[in-house]
Amino acid sequence: MSTYEDLLVGMLRDPPPRNEPLPLSNRRETMYGATLSFLIVSWCAVIFRLWVRVRVVKELGWDDAFVLFAQLLNTAATVVVCLSVEAGLGQHMLYLPMKDFTQYLTLFYIEHAMYNTNTALIKIALLLQYLRIFKAGAMRWTCIALLVLVTLWGLGFSIAAWFPCWPVAGYWDRTIAATCYGFGFGDVSSFIATYKAHSASNMMFDIVIFLAPMVLFRTPNLKPKNVIAMVGVFTFGAVVVATSVWRLRGIVETQGATYPYVDFTWWSPTMIVLSCLEIDLAVICASMPIFYPLIEKSLSAIFVSYEVRVVEERVVDDYGLAYELEHRDRAGSLKSNGTSTRELTVGDEEEVLAKGGRKVGFSVGCDPLSEEGRGGGLRTNVETKAKPKWEL
Template sequence: MGESAMNEFMPIILEMMKNPPDANESIPVVNHFSTAIAVTMPFLVLSVVAVGLRLYTRLHLVREPGWDDVFVAIAVILNLVGQTTFLGGVKAGIGQHLIYILGRLPNAMKWFYVANAAYTSTTVCIKLSLILQYLRLFREGYRRTITLIVLAVVVLWGGTFSFMAWFPCFPVSGFWNKTKAPPATCYAFGYRTTHEARNTLFAFAGSNMSLDILVFLIPLTEYFQPNLKRKQVLAMTGLFGVGLIVILMAVLRLWSGLKYNNRGIIMYDYTFWLPEVLVFSCLEIDFAIICASMPIFWPSVVAAWNQIYVTKEVIVTVEHRDDDNKGDLEMARTSSRRSNESTEGLVTENSTEGRSFFIEDLPTLRIVQIQPLEETVRMSWGGTALKK
């Protein structure tokens, strides 16, 4: 920021000092470090798990990795960096009124610089991942053409805003060092002027929300495909539901910044209202990563889950062995137990019809009937688990 920018900010600082906010008033809940942790961390963990399952499916099970996997991996790394530095910024003073942290402002702005730049690049990477994923689905036709056009727009948009976020000043240290001599050359995100910085933030938030909606609308055409099964409709509905949450978070992020626009001096108290904007930013990215990964790993999860269920009902008869004549079996006592009445389990993947089990010093077990069943079957005998 140059000297002219400092001259613009000084009257604002002086005006804040004339009518300072009450130092003893409670700050909003969202500005607390504990709130930031509680709101963002669970969804951050879910997004990391989702990407881990996605990469495992693509690399190990399907063995068909693509560029969409590369960009989602970059996105999750940048998301980790962005959310970590956001929390560091809250610790350093973001969330407090500007005039009360002037001494700590340079350190707080270092954290904010990385958080803002990482968030900006993450939004680009996750959109690219989704679009490249669409291109694997749409091999031809008008949907592929539309997807390619959107890809070109996102590349240009993302490259421009990412550059401005990572290089808001020349040198970059001018972003947080406002007393640098000679003064740094800043623009856009670099707070050369208060109006320019505000307009840049709103321009990015608005265009980001618009592109989120556009990327979300592209696969909606799948709803109009003929002969869709009920499970497919439900799966797509769940996926689009997560996509709607992404758009909602983008809208709330834009709203949380706009609501302070034209509200006098508080508009320039950006360290005070930034946490709300950044929380919505974190949630937007987390849900976007989950949304991009679910179609890849969810079918494998469902298939693996179904494998632990046996869809047969097993009736077991117990026949005691005659110790004097090991070749004959005497029906000294016969009991029957249906597997759906058992609370323990025998897990099998194939039919056990006609199979017998014999364990020394234990009764002979013979499967004599198999019927369809839709619940888990597991059985143990005398503390010894019996498996096929």
């Protein structure tokens, strides 16, 4: 059974080149640029989500609380990653001063524990969001079952990540006597197996959770714009799954940053950056369905308009003349206009019909075949637009 010390001895026997060129993933600008850029975008999505829930829908829920908590934890983890870059992330750990390497292990312990907790929090937030949609039936019970499984899964791996050694300081200070297991590197085989188990199960839950709402495509009379919007959200979810798969692949290839030799600061940058991006993308994906309908509605108000017009024409005698004069406009008709963007509409019947509106004509109180009926009666023109597209 190999131990941490055995791997260090092997690295000292065959040390890596001191001046080895840095891969793109190990450069500071790459790590800073990728993590901070996506963090800003994810915060924009969270703020927009909360604004819609507070100011528009006026209905905050537990899913919003979990998304906000996950994003706060994600921000703290990203800050710790940036600090770990200054402590030596991206460099060969053999050539780091012992003080810097101890600081790096301390920072890595914090960011890794946060990541393990955050993977569960964002999945719980998504499942709570699904429960808003599925009010009854098999899908609701499926979401509840997944919620229980994810909670237990996240609790187990979070405990393993926050308490990998006893005392905990034994994780970053290998000079003190400590009992370590799993992520704590008690031995190489259990260390690698724990990392693979978490990454593989994380990927599996990602796939199941992001595929669960696919049942919505079976909704009768689903509008084309609904389909496009849902495909967009699920495509974004597929990117999250792909990021999780990419991270698992890196862990398998480097055996948890221990192959071909143990070098945590050199082999870890890609996996650490992908961990940050995975949470960022998951937060964005969780927020998209909340604010997309508002964007779609706003775009419809700009580019699409509708008009409802009622035209009333009657054959009147002297007794009804006063009534008609009171209720007619200058053109001799009574009109009601309900247009949200009136300046963008022409208002003629031909254009409305060309846009898919309807014209309904009928007469009341006279024979439609008589001369009187041909010249008057009650005619009603109703011009409408289709229902809002984001309705399932």
